[in-house]
Amino acid sequence: MPDHSNPVLPQPEIRAGREWAQLLAKYREPSSPRAAFELAVTLGPFLALWGLAWWALSVSYALTLVLAICAAPFLLRLFAIQHDCGHGAFFRSRTLNDWLGRALGVVTLTPYDVWRHSHSIHHSSSGNLGRRGIGDIQTLTVAEYAALTPFQRLKYRLYRNPVVLFGLGPGYIFLLENRLPLGFMGRARYWVSAMATNAVLLVVLALVGWFGGVMPILLIFLPSTVLAATAGMWLFYVQHQFETTHWEAEENWQLHDAALEGSSHYVMPGWMQWLSANIGIHHVHHVNSRIPFYRLPEVLRDHVHLAQINRMTIRESLANARLHLWDEKARRLLSFAEARAAMDAA
Numbered sequence: 001m002p003d004h005s006n007p008v009l010p011q012p013e014i015r016a017g018r019e020w021a022q023l024l025a026k027y028r029e030p031s032s033p034r035a036a037f038e039l040a041v042t043l044g045p046f047l048a049l050w051g052l053a054w055w056a057l058s059v060s061y062a063l064t065l066v067l068a069i070c071a072a073p074f075l076l077r078l079f080a081i082q083h084d085c086g087h088g089a090f091f092r093s094r095t096l097n098d099w100l101g102r103a104l105g106v107v108t109l110t111p112y113d114v115w116r117h118s119h120s121i122h123h124s125s126s127g128n129l130g131r132r133g134i135g136d137i138q139t140l141t142v143a144e145y146a147a148l149t150p151f152q153r154l155k156y157r158l159y160r161n162p163v164v165l166f167g168l169g170p171g172y173i174f175l176l177e178n179r180l181p182l183g184f185m186g187r188a189r190y191w192v193s194a195m196a197t198n199a200v201l202l203v204v205l206a207l208v209g210w211f212g213g214v215m216p217i218l219l220i221f222l223p224s225t226v227l228a229a230t231a232g233m234w235l236f237y238v239q240h241q242f243e244t245t246h247w248e249a250e251e252n253w254q255l256h257d258a259a260l261e262g263s264s265h266y267v268m269p270g271w272m273q274w275l276s277a278n279i280g281i282h283h284v285h286h287v288n289s290r291i292p293f294y295r296l297p298e299v300l301r302d303h304v305h306l307a308q309i310n311r312m313t314i315r316e317s318l319a320n321a322r323l324h325l326w327d328e329k330a331r332r333l334l335s336f337a338e339a340r341a342a343m344d345a346a
Helices: 017-027 032-056 061-086 094-108 113-123 143-147 150-160 162-175 186-210 215-240 256-263 271-275 282-286 293-302 302-306 314-322 336-345
Strands: 265-267 311-313 325-327 333-334
Touching: 017 256, 017 265, 032 061, 032 215, 061 094, 061 113, 061 215, 061 271, 061 293, 094 113, 113 186, 143 336, 150 265, 162 215, 162 311, 162 333, 186 215, 215 265, 215 314, 215 333, 256 282, 265 282, 265 302, 265 314, 271 314, 282 293, 282 314, 311 314, 311 336, 333 336
Parallel strands: 265 311
Antiparallel strands: 325 333
């Protein structure tokens, strides 16, 4: 008779990042019908909420604002769809991906071709200390911070302050910074992307102003945009800014290991995971960015071990807002207070 008192548990899949990238390649194939469905159930409610909010202007400004707030998560999800288009992971057709991405770029205030190039740099250099500065959140090492002047330290501390990073920063980035192809000013292609997006956006806002006056812009457009941008900034932050994240000097850096070890698995309630288009399964996304967002849960179902790597709950993630400096010796992200203690001890 078999002994069930000590059941044999499945062995964890211990693999290097490169092995995971190869293994997960089979999930890369997009489904155009599924993509069309995901677009419809995101764009439809977003437009409906915008329409209801506009109608509500004649009833109550407070109701309009509530409806605008409800539209913000769907705007965030549209950005996530644009993100998948940039990776060529939403539709099967690259052309369809690109033109949908450009159209959504008007709605998300993000010039598609500029963002796609910047984001590809982020993916190709994430966790590389020698290639920081494009498509990421500025992060200094403890040694670099110690070498700054007092004024430079103040600027860095202000930049990393949650009020700036999650309060003022998102609105500034999407409303102002995205209007120019910063970082790629010498390339005509990116000027065309930025200026074409700006031109279409200006026409749309002019039409809104012509038919509805300034209130739809003030009570619908701006609140929904800023709220979606703030949520997006927080998600991007916790995807890479956590205590045991991965940073490595360029000579020791390896793309797939950095992707797996330097990206979090942000565990959210089902409705939040849906509204954020599974972007919390970020470690899998970075290991193989061609996997469509609607197939990421399938990966975790088939490979349980991946669900445990860099797992982070919402409650646990809140502590990450106080982490600002990478300690190359301890190999973890520190708060300013912890970094000061480390510098005093050195």
